[in-house]
Amino acid sequence: MYTGQSVKRVDALDKVTGRTRYTDDLCDRKAYIARVLHSTVANGKVLSFDLSEAEKVPGVVKILTCFDLKEKHYFPTAGHPWSTDPSHQDVADRLVLTDRVRFYGDDIAAVVAEDEVAAAQALRLIRVEYEEYPFVLDVQKAMEDGAPQLHENYPNNILKHTTIRQGDYEKAVQEPGLVKVEGWYETPVVQHCHIENFICFAEKEGDRINVVTSTQIPHIVRRIVGQALGIDWGLIRVVKPYIGGGFGNKQDVLYEPLCAWLCLQVGGHLVKLDVPREETFVCNRTRHSIRNHIISWVRPDGTYAARKLEAFSDQGAYASHGHSICAKGAGAFPQLYPCPNVEVDAYTVFTNKPVAGAMRGYGIPQAMWAVESHTEDVAAAIGADPLAFRRQNLMPVGYVDGFSKNENYYDSFNQCLEKAMKAIDYERKEKEYRNQTGDIRRGIGMAVFWYNTAVWPISLESTSCRMVLNQDGSFQLQMGETEIGQGADTAFAQMAADVVGVPVDRVHVVSCQDTDVAPFGTSAYASRQTYIAGFSIRQTGLMLKEKILDYAHELTRMPVFNLDIREGNIVRTTDGRVMMTLGELATEALYSLTDSRHITAESTYQVKSNAYSFGCTIAEVEVDIPMCRAKLLNVVNCHDAGKLINPALAEAQVHGGMSMGIGFGMSEKLLFDEKTGRPLNNNLLDYKLSTFLDHPTLQAEFVENPEPTSAFGTKGLGEPPACSVAPAIRNAIFHATGVGLRDAPANPHNLFKAFKEAGII
Amino acid sequence: MSKQYKLIHCVINGKEREAMVDVRASLTDLLRNDFRLTSVKKGCEVGECGACNVLINGECFNSCIYLAVWADGKEILTLEGLEGPNGEISDIQQAFIDEAAVQCGFCTPGAIMSAVEILNEGRELSDEEIRIRMSGHLCRCTGYENIFRAVKKTMLKRLGK
Amino acid sequence: MYDIKALYEAASVEDAIRLLQEHPEAQIIAGGSDVLVQIREGKRAGAELVSIYGIDVMRGVTYDGEDAIRIGSLTSFSHIAASPIIREKIPVLGEAVSLVGGPQIRNIGTIGGNTCNGVTSADSASTLFAWDAIAELTGPEGIRRVPIAEFYIKAGKVDLRPAELQTAIIIPKKAYEGYHGNYIKYAMREAMDIATLGCSVNVLLAEDKQTIRDVRIAYGVAGPIPMRAPSAEAAAKGRPAARETVDAFARAVLEDIHPRDSWRAAKAFREHIAVEMARRALTKSIELAGGEIRE
Numbered sequence A: 001m002y003t004g005q006s007v008k009r010v011d012a013l014d015k016v017t018g019r020t021r022y023t024d025d026l027c028d029r030k031a032y033i034a035r036v037l038h039s040t041v042a043n044g045k046v047l048s049f050d051l052s053e054a055e056k057v058p059g060v061v062k063i064l065t066c067f068d069l070k071e072k073h074y075f076p077t078a079g080h081p082w083s084t085d086p087s088h089q090d091v092a093d094r095l096v097l098t099d100r101v102r103f104y105g106d107d108i109a110a111v112v113a114e115d116e117v118a119a120a121q122a123l124r125l126i127r128v129e130y131e132e133y134p135f136v137l138d139v140q141k142a143m144e145d146g147a148p149q150l151h152e153n154y155p156n157n158i159l160k161h162t163t164i165r166q167g168d169y170e171k172a173v174q175e176p177g178l179v180k181v182e183g184w185y186e187t188p189v190v191q192h193c194h195i196e197n198f199i200c201f202a203e204k205e206g207d208r209i210n211v212v213t214s215t216q217i218p219h220i221v222r223r224i225v226g227q228a229l230g231i232d233w234g235l236i237r238v239v240k241p242y243i244g245g246g247f248g249n250k251q252d253v254l255y256e257p258l259c260a261w262l263c264l265q266v267g268g269h270l271v272k273l274d275v276p277r278e279e280t281f282v283c284n285r286t287r288h289s290i291r292n293h294i295i296s297w298v299r300p301d302g303t304y305a306a307r308k309l310e311a312f313s314d315q316g317a318y319a320s321h322g323h324s325i326c327a328k329g330a331g332a333f334p335q336l337y338p339c340p341n342v343e344v345d346a347y348t349v350f351t352n353k354p355v356a357g358a359m360r361g362y363g364i365p366q367a368m369w370a371v372e373s374h375t376e377d378v379a380a381a382i383g384a385d386p387l388a389f390r391r392q393n394l395m396p397v398g399y400v401d402g403f404s405k406n407e408n409y410y411d412s413f414n415q416c417l418e419k420a421m422k423a424i425d426y427e428r429k430e431k432e433y434r435n436q437t438g439d440i441r442r443g444i445g446m447a448v449f450w451y452n453t454a455v456w457p458i459s460l461e462s463t464s465c466r467m468v469l470n471q472d473g474s475f476q477l478q479m480g481e482t483e484i485g486q487g488a489d490t491a492f493a494q495m496a497a498d499v500v501g502v503p504v505d506r507v508h509v510v511s512c513q514d515t516d517v518a519p520f521g522t523s524a525y526a527s528r529q530t531y532i533a534g535f536s537i538r539q540t541g542l543m544l545k546e547k548i549l550d551y552a553h554e555l556t557r558m559p560v561f562n563l564d565i566r567e568g569n570i571v572r573t574t575d576g577r578v579m580m581t582l583g584e585l586a587t588e589a590l591y592s593l594t595d596s597r598h599i600t601a602e603s604t605y606q607v608k609s610n611a612y613s614f615g616c617t618i619a620e621v622e623v624d625i626p627m628c629r630a631k632l633l634n635v636v637n638c639h640d641a642g643k644l645i646n647p648a649l650a651e652a653q654v655h656g657g658m659s660m661g662i663g664f665g666m667s668e669k670l671l672f673d674e675k676t677g678r679p680l681n682n683n684l685l686d687y688k689l690s691t692f693l694d695h696p697t698l699q700a701e702f703v704e705n706p707e708p709t710s711a712f713g714t715k716g717l718g719e720p721p722a723c724s725v726a727p728a729i730r731n732a733i734f735h736a737t738g739v740g741l742r743d744a745p746a747n748p749h750n751l752f753k754a755f756k757e758a759g760i761i
Numbered sequence B: 001m002s003k004q005y006k007l008i009h010c011v012i013n014g015k016e017r018e019a020m021v022d023v024r025a026s027l028t029d030l031l032r033n034d035f036r037l038t039s040v041k042k043g044c045e046v047g048e049c050g051a052c053n054v055l056i057n058g059e060c061f062n063s064c065i066y067l068a069v070w071a072d073g074k075e076i077l078t079l080e081g082l083e084g085p086n087g088e089i090s091d092i093q094q095a096f097i098d099e100a101a102v103q104c105g106f107c108t109p110g111a112i113m114s115a116v117e118i119l120n121e122g123r124e125l126s127d128e129e130i131r132i133r134m135s136g137h138l139c140r141c142t143g144y145e146n147i148f149r150a151v152k153k154t155m156l157k158r159l160g161k
Numbered sequence C: 001m002y003d004i005k006a007l008y009e010a011a012s013v014e015d016a017i018r019l020l021q022e023h024p025e026a027q028i029i030a031g032g033s034d035v036l037v038q039i040r041e042g043k044r045a046g047a048e049l050v051s052i053y054g055i056d057v058m059r060g061v062t063y064d065g066e067d068a069i070r071i072g073s074l075t076s077f078s079h080i081a082a083s084p085i086i087r088e089k090i091p092v093l094g095e096a097v098s099l100v101g102g103p104q105i106r107n108i109g110t111i112g113g114n115t116c117n118g119v120t121s122a123d124s125a126s127t128l129f130a131w132d133a134i135a136e137l138t139g140p141e142g143i144r145r146v147p148i149a150e151f152y153i154k155a156g157k158v159d160l161r162p163a164e165l166q167t168a169i170i171i172p173k174k175a176y177e178g179y180h181g182n183y184i185k186y187a188m189r190e191a192m193d194i195a196t197l198g199c200s201v202n203v204l205l206a207e208d209k210q211t212i213r214d215v216r217i218a219y220g221v222a223g224p225i226p227m228r229a230p231s232a233e234a235a236a237k238g239r240p241a242a243r244e245t246v247d248a249f250a251r252a253v254l255e256d257i258h259p260r261d262s263w264r265a266a267k268a269f270r271e272h273i274a275v276e277m278a279r280r281a282l283t284k285s286i287e288l289a290g291g292e293i294r295e
Helices: A012-017 A116-125 A218-229 A256-265 A277-283 A323-336 A364-381 A386-393 A412-424 A426-432 A488-500 A529-556 A582-591 A647-666 A725-737 A748-758 B027-034 B091-098 B108-120 B127-134 B145-158 C013-022 C035-041 C077-082 C084-089 C091-097 C103-108 C111-116 C123-130 C230-236 C243-256 C267-288
Strands: A032-038 A044-050 A060-065 A107-113 A127-132 A158-166 A179-186 A199-205 A208-213 A236-240 A271-274 A289-298 A304-316 A342-350 A440-452 A462-469 A475-479 A507-509 A563-566 A569-572 A577-581 A600-606 A612-624 A629-640 A698-702 B005-012 B015-022 B053-056 B059-062 B075-077 C004-009 C027-029 C047-051 C061-063 C069-072 C134-139 C142-147 C152-154 C165-171 C180-186 C197-205 C212-220
Touching: A012 B091, A012 B108, A032 A116, A032 A256, A032 A277, A060 A116, A060 A256, A107 A116, A107 A256, A158 A323, A179 A364, A199 A256, A208 A218, A208 A256, A218 A236, A218 A256, A256 A271, A289 A364, A304 A323, A304 A364, A323 A342, A323 A364, A323 A440, A364 A386, A364 A440, A364 A647, A364 A725, A386 A412, A386 A440, A412 A426, A412 A440, A412 A612, A412 A629, A412 A698, A426 A440, A440 A725, A462 A529, A475 A488, A475 A529, A488 A507, A488 A529, A529 A563, A529 A569, A529 A577, A529 A582, A529 A600, A569 A582, A577 A582, A612 A725, A629 A647, A629 A725, A629 A748, A647 A698, A647 A725, A647 B145, A725 A748, A748 C267, B015 B027, B027 B053, B053 B108, B059 B108, B059 C103, B091 B108, B091 B145, B108 B127, B108 B145, B108 C103, B127 B145, B127 C103, C013 C047, C013 C134, C013 C165, C027 C035, C035 C047, C061 C084, C069 C084, C077 C084, C077 C091, C077 C103, C077 C111, C084 C091, C091 C123, C091 C180, C091 C197, C111 C123, C111 C165, C123 C180, C123 C197, C123 C212, C180 C267, C197 C267, C212 C230, C212 C243, C212 C267, C230 C243, C243 C267
Parallel strands: A032 A271, A208 A236, A304 A342, A475 A507, A629 A698, B005 B075, C004 C047, C027 C047
Antiparallel strands: A032 A107, A044 A127, A060 A107, A158 A342, A179 A289, A199 A208, A199 A271, A289 A304, A440 A612, A462 A475, A462 A600, A563 A569, A569 A577, A612 A629, B005 B015, B053 B059, B053 B075, C061 C069, C069 C165, C134 C142, C134 C165, C180 C197, C197 C212
C-alpha cells in the first residue's frame, strides 16, 4: 500500500534543482510584452485617451484601448463549473477592457511592446480623461439608498441576498431568563500572495489560439477565453504548467482573455502578460472582507435558544465568485452550533474596491472569525468555560445536513480538540494564565471549524482519469485535477499504484494539463482534488487492471479470477506464483503479431457526495500591552481529513494553511485611501505577509477517521488549515487581556484601538 | 538614445563566462535570459520576496535589484550550480525533498541558496539565527516550518551532530 | 530591465566626482536597493546614473586618526554588523542595521545609501543621530565634514552639493567612549519591514553607575527626518538612574516628536509607543552600562 505512506513528492527533485518549468520559463524570448493600463479613478467612465506621446516610444507595437473593443462579449470569471442552466450561470460582467470603470485599478487599455521598458514608458505617457462618479468603499454604505450604483440590475448594489430560517426566532427570544450576547466581527481584505505572480502568454497556431497560463483551472480557462472572444471553445488550447501557488486567486480567469485578445490584435504574434506584484494585489482577486453581526440568546445552562447572523460580504467591483463565498460561510453558522431557532441573512454587495474571489477557505475563515470569536464572547458572558461551552453545543455525532446530506459520522470535534489540547498543554496553561496582571500577559485560546470538501450538490462534481500502459509495465496517469503546489500529483500516483498494483515509481503522472489532451476536469478548488480524483482513479485503475488481467488470461490461460497484479507482477493468487512481469505483458500486448492491444483506460466519475472536514486550532500568545502587540508563542492545528494519503505532505499542507491563518489573524490587511479608493499597500513590503520570524514552530496533528463516502477514506485538507487559526489567536488575546477584538487582524493598530477602548492603556 | 552595453567577465556556477550586457539589465535578467538559469525566479522585482536570490562572492543577493554590470569580476552561484557532474544533488537539496520543504517550488531555489550561504559558514547556528538568516524569503506554501527543519538538519549533519 | 537612460561606472572617488560633473543630471547609485526600486516605480525612470558601487575603497570599518570610527559609505549593513570595531565600540549600531529588511537587503544596502536617501525610517539613521555621527562628504572642492543632524535637510533631501558624494560616516571617540546604547525598531513584523518608529538611546553613567552623566535619544519616523529629543535628554541628564528619571525622560519625548498621521500608523499610536520605547530603550541602556534602575 502506498496510500498512507509519506512517499516523496513526484516533483520534488525537479523543484530542488530548478529544472521545473513555470510559465515564464516556457515563454519564447520573441514574445511581445503586454502591460495593462489601470483606471486611476474608483468609479467613472473613460471619455478619451491621448496616446500621441505613448505611441512615439520606440519599441511600442500597438496600444489598444477599451474603445478598440468592437464586439462586447461579457464574460464571467469564476472558476466554477459551467452551468447549462442560465439561471445558475455565473454573472457575466467583465470585458477584456472597459470604459465604465468601477474600481481604482480597472483595466482600460493595454500596451503591446517589444520589451518591458518600452511598455512601461508608454504606459506612463498615456493620458486619460475620465468622467468621475462618486464611489463607495464601505459594504453597508453601498447598500444605502442613494449610494453610487456600480451595476444596473443590482439595486442597492446587492449582488445577492440569501436567507436561512429555522424555527421561530422572534418567538424564541421571548423566553424568560435568556442572556443576549451581541457582537460585530469583521475581517479585512487580504490577498493570496502566491510567490509566482499571475502570468500567461498567447500565440496563434493555425486558426487556434494557444494560451499558456499560471492557473488552477485550465479547462475553465478555455471555456471563458472562448466566451470572452466570442469564438468556439475548441479554438482555444490552454496549457497549465507547474504554477508557483494559487490559493484560489488562480481559480479565477484573470488576464487570459485579455492576453488572447491582444494576441489577435497583433496578428497572432506571441504576447506575454506578466502581472507585476503591485497589480497582482489589486487587479487579480482578493479575499472578501465580511462584516458579521451576530446575536445569540443563551440560557443560563449554556444552551442556545435562538441565534441570528447578518453577514455583509464586500464583493468589490465585479461578481467573480460572488455570493458563493458568503453563502458558504453563512451556511456554516446553523450547522456548527445547531440551534432550533435561527435566522441568517447573507448579503454580497458591490463596492468600488478590487474584485474579491476565491481564496483558501472560501468564506469559512471569515465565518469562523465571527462565529468562534462570538462563541468565546458568549461563553464569557454567561461565565462558562469556553471549551465546555463548545463541547456542549457543537454539531453532534450523527448530524446530517438536509441539503448536502453531509453527515458527521464520528466524534471528530472532540477528538481533534483533545489531541490539540494535549499537544499544546492546554489545560495547565489555561489555568495558569487566568487573572494575570502586569504589562506582559499570556493567553491561550481555541477555535474550531468545519469545511465542506467539494461542491456537490451546488455544482457539478465530475472527475476524469486516463491511464496509458507503457511497454515496461509503467503507465502514464493523466487527470483533469491539477497540481498547484499542494502535492496532488503525488497523492494521485499513490492511489493509482495501489489500485492497479504497481510500485509507485511505475506511475508517471503527466503533471501538465493541456486541454487538447488532458482529460476534462474542473480542477483545483474546494479542497476537492484528492477526494474527487480518488473516484476516477479507482474506477479507471480497476478498468485498466481488468484489461491487463484479460490479456494475462490470454497469455497464461489462467482464469482471470485467479490472477492479480501485485507490485508490477502478474500473480496467480492461488499459489502466489509470479506468472510474468507487467512489463513482459505490456510489451507482448503492444507488439504481438496475433493479438496486439494498446492497453489504456479512461473514465469519468460523477461524484454525488460530499464530506465534512473538521478541525481546530489552539493558539498561545504573549501580549505586550503597552506596546500593543501580540506574539504567537505556540500554535497547533488538529484535523480530521479522513485517512491521510501522504502524512508528510498533509502535515506540510497544514503548516501552509496555518501560516496563511496567522497572517490573516495577525498582520495582513489591504488598505485603501478613503478619498480616492486608491490601494495603499499593494506590495510585499507594506502588505504584512508573515515572515520566517513571525511564526513559532507550527504543530500539525491529525485524527484519521475514514470518510465513508470517499474512494480512499480521505477528504479535504487544502483549505481547512487556514480556517480556524485567526479566531484562536483572537481568543488567546482575549484570554490574556480580557479584550476581545472585533476586527481582524490582531495587529498593533487594532490592538491599540481595542486596548484604548478597554482602558487598559 | 542608443542602447548602452558593457562586456563583462564573471564566473557563473564555476565556469568563466563573458557577456555583452545591456546596462539596464538586472542580474536576474542576465541569468534568466542570457544563461537560461531559470531557477532564478521573479516574484516581486523589488527585493522583497527572495525568489531571485543568488550567491555573489559567497553572499546572498536578490538578483532583481542588482545591476547585471556589477557582476563583472564576480563569482556567481545559482541553484543550478549545486548539481554535480552526474546530476548528483547536494545534501541541502536532498533535505528539502526529505523534509517535504517543497510545495509549489517557486521560492525553493532562492531559499536553498540562502541555506547554502549559512551552511558554508560551517558553524552551528541557533534556531533563532537560522530563522533570521532565512527571513529574506517569503513563502506562502510551507509556513517556513519544513524549510527550517531542512536547513537545521543539514547543518547538524554537516557538523557531525 | 530597468528604465535607465545611461549608466556611468566610477572606479574611484575622483572618477565619481568627475562623472557627476560631466553629467550634472545624473543620480548616484550605490547598492541600488532604493534607487532601482524607484526607477521601477517610475519615480526615477529614465534616469542617468553614476554607479559608485565598484569603489572598493569606500568599504570597510576602520579607526581614523584619533580613534574615531570611520565607516566607509559603501559598507553593507551585514559588514557593519560583522565588524569587530563596531561589535566592540558601538554594538548597538550593528544591532540596528541588522534589523534592516532581510539578509539579502543587508548585503546590498549601504550605510551611505541609507543616509543619503534622507528618509526618516532608515534604521541606521536614528542610531547615527544618537551617536553624534559625522558625514564625510567629498566633492570637487575637497572634503567637508557635517554633523549628521545637519546633513539631513528635509524629507528626501540631504546636504549634498553638486558632484559631491558621501564617502564615510565618522563617529568621534568622545561620542562613543563609555557610552552604551539600545535601539528598538517598532515594525509590523519581525523581518522585511520598515520601522513604524525607531528609537535609539545611549547613556554614559557616572563611575558609581548611579547617575546618568549623559544621555542621547533619537527617533526615526517621529518627524519628516530622524531627530533627537532634547527635552527628554534634558530631563534625564545628570539625574539618578531611577524609575522616576526614566518615566520623566519618556514623557518628555512628547515635547519633541511630531509624528504624522498616515495609513502606516496613526499619530496617536506612534506617540503612545514612542513613550514606551523611550522608557524601554533607556532602561536597557542603563543596564548595558552596568547600572541598575532604582525603583
